Amino acid sequence: MSSPTPSKLSAASSRETILARIREALRVPAPPPHVIDRTLVDVPHRSDPSTADPRSGFPALQVLPADAGRPWLPDGGDTPEERLAILTDNLEKLRAEVHRCRDVAHAAETIADLARAASWQRVAWHHDALVADVVRALSCETCQVDGPSGSDKELLESCQAGITSCELLVAQTGSILVDSRRSGGRGLSILPHVHLVVARVDQVVGTLGDALALTKQRHGGQLPSMLSFITGPSRTGDIERILVLGAHGPKELHVILVG
Amino acid sequence: MTTLQHNAASGSKESGKKLPSADSQAGPVPPKRQFLQDAAAHVADIGHRSFVRSALGGYYKSRDAQKARYRDWEHARDAASLAKWSAVNRLDELLEQFAANFEGRGGKVHWAANAHDAREIILELVRQAGARAIIKSKCMTSEEIHLNAALEEEGYGVVESDLGEFIQQLRGEPPYHFVFPCMHVRREEISRLFEDNLGTAPTDSPEELTMIARRHMRRLYVEADVGITGANFLVAETGQISITENEGNARLTAALPRMHIALVGIEKVVANLDDLSILLPMLATAGAGQPMTCYNTLYGGPRQEGECDGPHEMHVVLLDNHRSAILADPEQRDSLHCIRCGACLNVCPIFKNVGGFTYGTTYQGPIGSVITPHLRGLADWNHLSGASSLCGACSDACPVRIDIHHHLLHNRRNAARTSPSRLERLGHRLFVTAATRPWLFRTAGWMARQSMGLARRLKPPLVREWLASRDLPTAPRETFRAAWQRRSRAAGARRPEKGVSSASSREST
Known part of the structure; x- marks a missing residue:
């Protein structure tokens, strides 16, 4: 960036000003919050024992460790069957459409039916083994966002539907995790009017905590630039608090579960 | 009602233009007087009040239904409050950690001590980007620093993409509620607004109105050079920002333009990615009665190699703007835990x-x-x-x-x-004088009882304003002390239980 020296200087100084204000403010400790469950308090911190504020003199107050399961949040299920049942129930309540398919051929057929019924002219997709298999069965025009010609947002805007894979599905909240590296970038899952997600049933995890831990583990320090939890089709309640689907993102969300 | 809203809107808009600083002092009308005038007008507007109440009716229902899905909501509150407490009380460390990690991922962090600095930083970024069109998703910090006015003054077109914010922008009003910006506006008014501004046919269907905005906005996402968003959380551990939304407008704002700028208050930082597994569902449940909002998205820097789209530059502007003053008050430091x-x-x-x-x-x-x-x-x-x-x-x-x-x-x-009020001080001194002297207390009480009926009828200037919206109770025939003494005498004369019950039944009638 070609900003002149004075603004760089002031940028450095405003960083120092703010941090100095914060350090000065934190010299007086704040009392710990009133909590009803002391067991939450007495657990040492999961990642770093030094995080108990040395300045405060208050006992280390930290959140439960991640692996404790958080038995007070909504249930995510203990077995794969339970998780799948909770996920399906949540997705239906969120007005997403769930299609259970025996195998990839069945999934391809299901998507081809949807395309015919809604007479889609152009469908966008991205490079992924599962997605490629189902796209082959489509008779309409298809465009690949991560092809050699790169992503074209004008072209993507003209697509009626986008087909993506996903990283995992969260039973607890009915969410689908897509990322910008392996689920077709940022635009594919949000710009077309219909979003189809092709996933295998073994991609279902229990809770949001599990999903975040698994994502970190999978990518290590190299997280993709975007991770998005999609929970149902786009919606708004801005007009008289009345629910309307399809505010800016997809009006329809189809989850095709294979296996 | 319309005049009232115009007043409120033009008042704040004016202060946004002429005195663009959010920390600017009151406009022409002192805030307190303004509050009393507007409150009086609103309270009298039964139609408006019942409209707002019925709009909130659906929220109560879905919130309760979602809270019931938690196996223990109170424990979840404990955990959420601890997560925020432990972050806010080591804010300096976590902000530095966030900045280092975010810049390690190719983003750029800017520090803004006040509203003026934040506006200057963003204007400079927009200039560098050579922007022609700017699209924004809902961001209360930008309302706080009056960003739109500053951008418009420099000749940039800014479009609010959140449906509620878009409606408010067309109406020339600030948000009515920081989560439901246009909850006070009726569908007829929105239909007329769209008719006047976008040339669309009138309709009374919320669905059709939403589709009008959807169609209008799609071109703008594709054409915009710069996307401006807020953020709900900053994750120190990974250097990511987290944005919570329902419509998908923030997703589009951060996907299609070349540059993404996020303006975020410094108090939004949390230590670990895992903290979001509590905070994201609770934010959705408490705020909108949802299990999760539709899109909860983590952004860590611009597009990376091997990714097919996304902005080339990403900037996070960290805004202090007196938040460190709240931090300096340990008693109220927890008000920085707010997740809005x-x-x-x-x-x-x-x-x-x-x-x-x-x-x-x-x-x-x-x-x-x-x-x-x-x-x-x-x-x-x-x-x-x-x-x-x-x-x-x-x-x-x-x-x-x-x-x-x-x-x-x-x-x-x-x-x-x-800044004690002189009148209040005088009042307290008089009260203390009377309350510490039984004879004076008795006399003053007697005088007050005698004059209450008179005050109700005559409404003298000193209490007229107070009586305008309140009823003065009828003075009891005897004081509590007199009643107590009489009861004690009666109890001494009769059987104690009977005395008590007869006295209390007489008092309650």
Whole structure:
């Protein structure tokens, strides 16, 4: 960036000003919050024992460790069957459409039916083994966002539907995790009017905590630039608090579960 | 009603243009007078009040249904409040950690000590980008620093993409509620607004109105050079920002333009990615009665190699703007735990009756009444501490257990210490004088009882204003002391149990 020296200087100084204000403010400790469950308090911190504020003199107050399961949040299920049942129930309540398919051929057929019924002219997709298999069965025009010609947002805007894979599905909240590296970038899952997600049933995890831990583990320090939890089709309640689907993102969300 | 809203809107718009600083002092009308005038007008507007109430009806139902899915909501509140407590109390460390990690991922962090600096930083970025069109997703910090006015003054076109914010932008009004910006607007008004501004056919269907905005906005996402968003959380551990939304407009704003700028308050930082597994569902449940909002997205820097789209540059502007002053007050430091879910507004009897504009603040409702005196000065904004029945509904609703209604009391106490009202002081001194002298207390009480009926009938100037919206009770025939003495005498004469019951039944009738 070609900003002149004075603004760089002031940028450095405003960083120092703010941090100095914060350090000065934190010299007086704040009392710990009133909590009803002391067991939450007495657990040492999961990642770093030094995080108990040395300045405060208050006992280390930290959140439960991640692996404790958080038995007070909504249930995510203990077995794969339970998780799948909770996920399906949540997705239906969120007005997403769930299609259970025996195998990839069945999934391809299901998507081809949807395309015919809604007479889609152009469908966008991205490079992924599962997605490629189902796209082959489509008779309409298809465009690949991560092809050699790169992503074209004008072209993507003209697509009626986008087909993506996903990283995992969260039973607890009915969410689908897509990322910008392996689920077709940022635009594919949000710009077309219909979003189809092709996933295998073994991609279902229990809770949001599990999903975040698994994502970190999978990518290590190299997280993709975007991770998005999609929970149902786009919606708004801005007009008289009345629910309307399809505010800016997809009006329809189809989850095709294979296996 | 329309005149009232125009007043509220033009008032804040003017202060946004002529005095663009959010920490600017009151406009032509002092905030307290403005509050009283607008509150009186709103309270009298039964139509508006019942409209707002019925709009909130659906929220109560879905919130309760979602809360019931938690195996223990109160424990979840504990965990959420601890996560925020431990972050806010080592804010310096976590902010530095966030900045290092975010810049390690190719983003750029800018530090803004106040509203003016934040505006300058963003204007400079927009200039460097050679922007022609800017698209914004909902961002309350940008309302706080009056960003749109500053961008428009420089000749940039800015479009709010959130449906509610878009409607408010067309109406020339600030948000009515910081989560539901246009909850006070009827569909007929929106239809007329779209007819006038976008040339669309009138309709009374919320669905059709939403589709009009959807069609209008799609070209703008594709054409915009710069996308501006806020953020709900900053994750120190990974250097990511987290954005919570329902419509998908923030996703589009951060996907299609070349540059993504996020303007975020410094208090938004949390330590670990894992903290979001508690905070994201609770934000959705408390704020909108949802299990999760539709899109909860983490952004860590611009597009990476191997990714097919996304912005080439990503900037995070960290905004202090008096937040460190709140931090310096250990008693009220927990008001920085706020995740801006808006639950306290939705349950507040004052908010429901005086409406969002009456507050005259960026952040309305109970939490706004707590933090605004810190952001803009206690002397001018202490009246908000009185805009509470102290019922505590706000504190009960808060997913991170901020002791909101006690903080309103703390502000009242602080105001009495720093800028005491002479009249109140005189009143207290008179009371103490009377209360410590039984003969004076008796005499004064007798005089008050005698004059109450008279005051009710004559409404003398000193109490006229007070009586305009209140009824004076009828004075009892005898004082409590007299009744007690009589009862004790009676109890001495009769059997004790009978004496008690007959005395209490007489008193209650």
